[in-house]
Amino acid sequence: MRDVFAQQSEAFLAWLKSENVEISPKVELADLRRQHAGRSLADIGEDEDLFNVSRNTILSQETSELAQLLPEPFADESYNTWLLTILVMIYEYQRGPQSRWAPYLALLLEEFDTLMFWSKEELDQLQASAVRHKVGKEGADETFRKRILPIVEGNKALFAAYNLADVDILALAHRMGSIMVAYAFDLERDPSQHQKQPDEEGYATDEEDEELPKAMIPLADMLNADATRNNARLYYGSSSVCMKALKPIQAGEEIFNDYGPLPRADLLRRYGYITDNYKQYDIVELSRDMLTKVLVECTDMSQDQIDARVAKYEDDLEDGYDLTWDDDSTSPEHPAAFLKLIGKSLTQDVLDAVLARAIEQRLAEYPTSVDEDQTLIQELAPQLDYHRADSKGLRRKLMAIQIRIGEKQLLVHVGDRLRRGTKRRLSSSPPTSSAKKLR
Numbered sequence: 001m002r003d004v005f006a007q008q009s010e011a012f013l014a015w016l017k018s019e020n021v022e023i024s025p026k027v028e029l030a031d032l033r034r035q036h037a038g039r040s041l042a043d044i045g046e047d048e049d050l051f052n053v054s055r056n057t058i059l060s061q062e063t064s065e066l067a068q069l070l071p072e073p074f075a076d077e078s079y080n081t082w083l084l085t086i087l088v089m090i091y092e093y094q095r096g097p098q099s100r101w102a103p104y105l106a107l108l109l110e111e112f113d114t115l116m117f118w119s120k121e122e123l124d125q126l127q128a129s130a131v132r133h134k135v136g137k138e139g140a141d142e143t144f145r146k147r148i149l150p151i152v153e154g155n156k157a158l159f160a161a162y163n164l165a166d167v168d169i170l171a172l173a174h175r176m177g178s179i180m181v182a183y184a185f186d187l188e189r190d191p192s193q194h195q196k197q198p199d200e201e202g203y204a205t206d207e208e209d210e211e212l213p214k215a216m217i218p219l220a221d222m223l224n225a226d227a228t229r230n231n232a233r234l235y236y237g238s239s240s241v242c243m244k245a246l247k248p249i250q251a252g253e254e255i256f257n258d259y260g261p262l263p264r265a266d267l268l269r270r271y272g273y274i275t276d277n278y279k280q281y282d283i284v285e286l287s288r289d290m291l292t293k294v295l296v297e298c299t300d301m302s303q304d305q306i307d308a309r310v311a312k313y314e315d316d317l318e319d320g321y322d323l324t325w326d327d328d329s330t331s332p333e334h335p336a337a338f339l340k341l342i343g344k345s346l347t348q349d350v351l352d353a354v355l356a357r358a359i360e361q362r363l364a365e366y367p368t369s370v371d372e373d374q375t376l377i378q379e380l381a382p383q384l385d386y387h388r389a390d391s392k393g394l395r396r397k398l399m400a401i402q403i404r405i406g407e408k409q410l411l412v413h414v415g416d417r418l419r420r421g422t423k424r425r426l427s428s429s430p431p432t433s434s435a436k437k438l439r
């Protein structure tokens, strides 16, 4: 007998047909559970439309009837598209089979590996990764409590299927919010209706500040992503959106969308998975506070001098600066450029030494070494069996270890490159008498 997963996929495909979604006969909704990658699409020829979804089939604040039935939050500017779409999803979900999107909603994930759902012990495995401060669970909880809960509770006739306790409504809001983080698209407007406006200089501009509505696009959101393997892209037309192949796709090959150049820590936070292909986008943040502290510790600059320089450039400064694998250090978002701006009178060698010291300190915040972590992975990885119901803890632990290894490797790499650069400079030019000394 077919399992629930297969039945849900079949019902979803039948529903897509009833919604007149045009799917290329070469596209298949594959079962990728063996790779722990859920559903995705496979098997398309070269350079073709993969499928077309009518704008009307997309689930959003514009297509659900909730906006007509409950206009207040939709007219209230303090409700952004996130909150409104979460409300819409809760509304449609609790209607069960009465919702037009029922077969689609039925196959969206119930369980997530995104960081929002990790226990404190699981998060601890990420060690000093800055992503730990970006999970945002408490903030989301408070927002849902203040903005979602009163609406669901105050409109029992609309949310009739619910006789849920507050805690269950909040859990549902978290589930819908997490689905949106991993599945929703920014719905670009109908290009024929959306004329670009000329700016003051007469150039046509996109209304960049305008927040595009979030939308759940059935089938388009069944595509997985894997950094370098992207082979499809969504195009926004007047009455429909079209997924097109970007390059020839061999029969049997998986079709991948592009989730963007995300560091693995952010990929895990938003999507609950990682692959090695995203390693190139990893970052490590050095906080502004830490960099200025090292400047005081290691150079002749006083705290007052540093504070004055920081105050002068305050508007251009960030709270933290990222080290990246392709750091060219000329761009202001990088730590070396920050140090150059604040420690203007310091020589390059001194600035490099300050950065090297900051990197050492940052590395010391991770309690284990790369070697120790690699040994741990070798021990643990063979024990992972995705088919076991209790594999979740181990899966998460292994992903966390990979993230902290990647961040430490990046710190070591930048530190080594700095040392090599300083050595080269020292061997090619004798130090000048005005060079500041490191304390």
Ligand SMILES: C[S@@+](CC[C@H](N)C(=O)[O-])C[C@H]1O[C@@H](n2cnc3c(N)ncnc32)[C@H](O)[C@@H]1O
Binding pocket: 035, 036, 037, 038, 039, 040, 107, 108, 109, 182, 183, 221, 222, 223, 224, 225, 226, 270, 271, 272, 273, 275
């Ligand atoms: C937009 S959905 C894609 C459809 C999803 N596979 C499903 O079955 O519902 C995004 C989610 O797919 C999974 N995913 C995407 N790309 C993946 C990959 N390369 N490996 C493993 N899981 C992936 C993650 O769970 C992610 O949160």
